[in-house]
Amino acid sequence: MSSEIYNMVIDRNARLVKVENSGDYFLFTFESPEISRLARPGQFLMVKVSTGVQPLLRRPISIHNAENSILQIFFQVAGEGTRLLSLKKPGDTLDLLGPLGTGFSIKPEFSGRLIFCVGGGRGIAPLYFLARKLNEAGATPVIFYGGRTAADVPLKTHLESAGLETLTSTDDGSLGFHGLVTSLVEKELAARKPAFLFACGPEAMMERLAEICQQKRIPGEFSLESIMGCGFGACWGCVRKIRRNGRTGYLKVCQEGPVFPLEQIVWQEDENG
Amino acid sequence: MSSEIYNMVIDRNARLVKVENSGDYFLFTFESPEISRLARPGQFLMVKVSTGVQPLLRRPISIHNAENSILQIFFQVAGEGTRLLSLKKPGDTLDLLGPLGTGFSIKPEFSGRLIFCVGGGRGIAPLYFLARKLNEAGATPVIFYGGRTAADVPLKTHLESAGLETLTSTDDGSLGFHGLVTSLVEKELAARKPAFLFACGPEAMMERLAEICQQKRIPGEFSLESIMGCGFGACWGCVRKIRRNGRTGYLKVCQEGPVFPLEQIVWQEDENG
Amino acid sequence: MVDLSVDLGFLKLKNPVLAASGTFGYGLEFKPFYNLELLGGFVVKGLYFNPREGNKPPRLVETPSGLINSIGLQGIGVEAFCREILPQLADLDTAVIANVCGEDEDEYARVAEYLSRHNGLAALELNISCPNVREGGRCPAQNPEATYRTVKKVKQVTSIPVITKLSPNVTDITSVARAAEEAGSQAISLINTILALAVDPETRRPKLGNVMGGLSGPAIKPVALRMVFQVSRAVKVPVIGMGGITSATDVVEFMITGAAAVQVGTANFVDPDACLRIIQGLEDWARSHGVERISELTGSLKI
Amino acid sequence: MVDLSVDLGFLKLKNPVLAASGTFGYGLEFKPFYNLELLGGFVVKGLYFNPREGNKPPRLVETPSGLINSIGLQGIGVEAFCREILPQLADLDTAVIANVCGEDEDEYARVAEYLSRHNGLAALELNISCPNVREGGRCPAQNPEATYRTVKKVKQVTSIPVITKLSPNVTDITSVARAAEEAGSQAISLINTILALAVDPETRRPKLGNVMGGLSGPAIKPVALRMVFQVSRAVKVPVIGMGGITSATDVVEFMITGAAAVQVGTANFVDPDACLRIIQGLEDWARSHGVERISELTGSLKI
Numbered sequence A, B: 001m002s003s004e005i006y007n008m009v010i011d012r013n014a015r016l017v018k019v020e021n022s023g024d025y026f027l028f029t030f031e032s033p034e035i036s037r038l039a040r041p042g043q044f045l046m047v048k049v050s051t052g053v054q055p056l057l058r059r060p061i062s063i064h065n066a067e068n069s070i071l072q073i074f075f076q077v078a079g080e081g082t083r084l085l086s087l088k089k090p091g092d093t094l095d096l097l098g099p100l101g102t103g104f105s106i107k108p109e110f111s112g113r114l115i116f117c118v119g120g121g122r123g124i125a126p127l128y129f130l131a132r133k134l135n136e137a138g139a140t141p142v143i144f145y146g147g148r149t150a151a152d153v154p155l156k157t158h159l160e161s162a163g164l165e166t167l168t169s170t171d172d173g174s175l176g177f178h179g180l181v182t183s184l185v186e187k188e189l190a191a192r193k194p195a196f197l198f199a200c201g202p203e204a205m206m207e208r209l210a211e212i213c214q215q216k217r218i219p220g221e222f223s224l225e226s227i228m229g230c231g232f233g234a235c236w237g238c239v240r241k242i243r244r245n246g247r248t249g250y251l252k253v254c255q256e257g258p259v260f261p262l263e264q265i266v267w268q269e270d271e272n273g
Numbered sequence C, D: 001m002v003d004l005s006v007d008l009g010f011l012k013l014k015n016p017v018l019a020a021s022g023t024f025g026y027g028l029e030f031k032p033f034y035n036l037e038l039l040g041g042f043v044v045k046g047l048y049f050n051p052r053e054g055n056k057p058p059r060l061v062e063t064p065s066g067l068i069n070s071i072g073l074q075g076i077g078v079e080a081f082c083r084e085i086l087p088q089l090a091d092l093d094t095a096v097i098a099n100v101c102g103e104d105e106d107e108y109a110r111v112a113e114y115l116s117r118h119n120g121l122a123a124l125e126l127n128i129s130c131p132n133v134r135e136g137g138r139c140p141a142q143n144p145e146a147t148y149r150t151v152k153k154v155k156q157v158t159s160i161p162v163i164t165k166l167s168p169n170v171t172d173i174t175s176v177a178r179a180a181e182e183a184g185s186q187a188i189s190l191i192n193t194i195l196a197l198a199v200d201p202e203t204r205r206p207k208l209g210n211v212m213g214g215l216s217g218p219a220i221k222p223v224a225l226r227m228v229f230q231v232s233r234a235v236k237v238p239v240i241g242m243g244g245i246t247s248a249t250d251v252v253e254f255m256i257t258g259a260a261a262v263q264v265g266t267a268n269f270v271d272p273d274a275c276l277r278i279i280q281g282l283e284d285w286a287r288s289h290g291v292e293r294i295s296e297l298t299g300s301l302k303i
Ligand SMILES: Cc1cc2nc3c(=O)[nH]c(=O)nc-3n(C[C@H](O)[C@H](O)[C@H](O)COP(=O)(O)OP(=O)(O)OC[C@H]3O[C@@H](n4cnc5c(N)ncnc54)[C@H](O)[C@@H]3O)c2cc1C
Pocket: A044, A055, A059, A060, A061, A062, A063, A073, A074, A075, A076, A077, A078, A079, A080, A081, A082, A083, A122, A125, A126, A224, A225, A226, A227, A228, A258
């Protein structure tokens, strides 16, 4: 067991201090000093969404930001659990377990280099914290933020006003580049090539990005989703097929991930095939 | 099937307009014109307490009052279902099914006569509506209202300010008569004898009252509780042993009751013995 | 226009939604809420030959997402049913199904035979799976031979189509289903309730007067789906699935898994018009998913 | 002072709360949350002789008040366990129990024999009841003879006490329990998960990669209690109850019903410190109810 796993905490009294909302999307700000202090970009929380047994399990949600004892999450209502979560009001206390997982690698050699951070839909969640830390490390992050329609890129101004270069795309052209975010990345690659690419979003987006990165020989790390039972390595429920050190096998996304080097990921289509 | 059963309605949009609270006890005021119009004292509602499947079943709650399209319930938090109910706020809409059950018999011959209405704890709930209607029918109701301690008789002033004679008792003497409400009834019986006695409350209270009534030859009707699956006669889950027309058998409390003539009730201790 | 009808071979239903036995009274209890003719059909409360007292209360206890009942088939008996109730149901343009019970194999046959002398029943559902009447929850559906014998006896005395209702309290449900099919059952319905217990920690007594009872409701849906999956692959006759259905998508799941029709039970208690809502929801679902005939769903699970 | 200890005969526990196999990793995963020595004990993840890949994902799906899993016993195998994990557990002052699996009867014996050569295990729990490894969810615990043979073989190769873990997917759990007892099992633990299925109506595929899986969590508690009730009256050896326990009162219910000790499974996923909370709650409950020795509860159900 890696040592960082000891750096997780159950905060039963994380106070929700601010709720921002746009359509299906919610940005929650908590006071949770301990988790905030430990958190690194790409890590996530397991959030208790009900006080009873229904739904039974916590929900995995990325850490959107952690700074001065505050902790932020950004989520989209996807089903019953996130719907219950969305009903919480400022002043409520929530039960958070975290920070969990390995997080993105911010390497010293990124300093002075261009780094692409690509997020699709709710996949934007962990990239703000990442870009902020990349900035602090002297790198130049560019955020690519895609969605189906303008309503799906609610964090655009939030990112921009934090001084982060943000390129947006929508499938229907209602905001920014008209087309898939992967096409926007390709277009941009014609002009400038990053030293590294981070991504988080729908499986299809990431699979396409992996192709692009391999073609252009850009190293990268992708944050994967999977259905999680515990979030801390106890259930073996969250595994994905990963190719590592010459062996392919099921690794726990919650503990060995959710962030994986792109070359290690076995895409689900291949797996089913 | 009796014809009154057709007089029930599912009101999916009963608007909660007022919440009054004292400790564990809540008085809710709804706008629910149809149910309000149909309701008679002693009838009850099946109230949906959750939007999901947990808890699964509706909860039976007496009609505390029905007047000019408003409907009131008075309840005590007893477990998860009533706890969830207690969290509702003015402006919320609830899903109510009712009015259900047979209700108390308000007979023409009550006019000009003294009627005792005895409630223990949350059992007070249906007696306000009853007493009001007895008044309208020209009878003179006296409410006996007992609880363990002063905090358990929160409706005292509410009843009094409606002009209803209200005698209170508490087990610990913190308010009104010091002792059981049944002792208070006995004490009062030394002074005046009612033409009829209605009761709703804990099983032990009602069983003792039944003895007293039989001794003193006072006719009466008691409202029984039982665990209910449906509230409208479909599940056969709510039965109690009832002696009626010379036969003893399991009758549905939701449909044949919850109000039964006291001489028909087979008390649960006898049943188990 | 979506075609919601389903054809069980021996019986054509307007739509695949039946109300389940024991949760729909004798049908009449639901008349105040909607027109019963909108249903695919309904199964009345279990009928023994004679009237029955039923079990000692308490008869119900809620559990997480579930309900345990031990009604014990309180009821009016088959004679009173045919005299007082059936005439009120016989003319309804919907499938009215009787739920046939028995203390022993002969009683099933006697009840079936008596019912067969009357008009108005679309089918008989043999309730060989009630956990609430015999000691320890035992029932014929826990044994393929007893199942075969019971169905066979009933088939000999009736020309009304027979549906056999199975118990989930078995090691291998497919062997029981095959026994019922071999004995001539025209359909299999499942699942009845799962034998269960609840205890009051304060009194240290069982929460039900009859000690054990049968678990129903959403909690058992995954078990019911599994058994519908197994049985629909083991028999050729149509399978009628039930257990925890509360919504149109639940119905879709049961049908995809292998059910030709479904029954809605406990949900009727929570929403008296649950079946109606589900039928409407099913039509909406089919429309929004481009499904023209709902019967196409049956067994369409991709493995 | 409340005495929480319970004596299983072959094993004395500090308190009746064990963490259940497959929900507590190899124990180490929970060290960040509390001192493992506060537990009555814990059962490690199922061990085959060789390492196993486990089943194809998705491996989990939530259902009303429940969870279906089809992990398929992914694990490191008994050699790596004894080399890498057991040394870290052996000195803990709590009962460490291994969960023994096998593809066939011989493998159970091989795993048990290998484990017996090492120190630090308080007992072996024979997992003859996992629904996630064989075709159609079958397992030895569905058959009294197979149960007898498996337990007997293991007993012959080990002197570590043996607990046999039963499956709820049976017609008569008492006959399987008696078979295990006759073969020399010193305790019976139950229940393992209930075989279940979930279907995605959109894709028309099973929600689990392995099609079927095992249902656990509060949804199954009433079924687990029923089986603990039945088994504790059928055998003389102690019964270790589990299925849906999330609170101290759940433990009290299982003990009253007949369990000498309990295991907490799925709840560990929701609250990593669930067992600790439950143990503390149990002490509070005993104190507020004037119960001096928790073991008095076992089998105190009044019928
Ligand atoms: C490491 C990690 C980080 C995540 N971070 C975020 C985040 O920052 N913001 C955000 O909005 N969402 C995030 N998610 C996704 C989020 O966990 C799911 O949307 C949520 O669990 C759905 O729960 P629900 O009860 O609302 O919906 P459900 O009713 O449970 O499911 C709705 C749909 O989502 C699918 N689903 C359920 N659980 C997951 C899961 N864990 N991963 C993927 N799909 C799932 C279901 O199969 C179903 O199709 C993250 C997931 C992981 C694994």
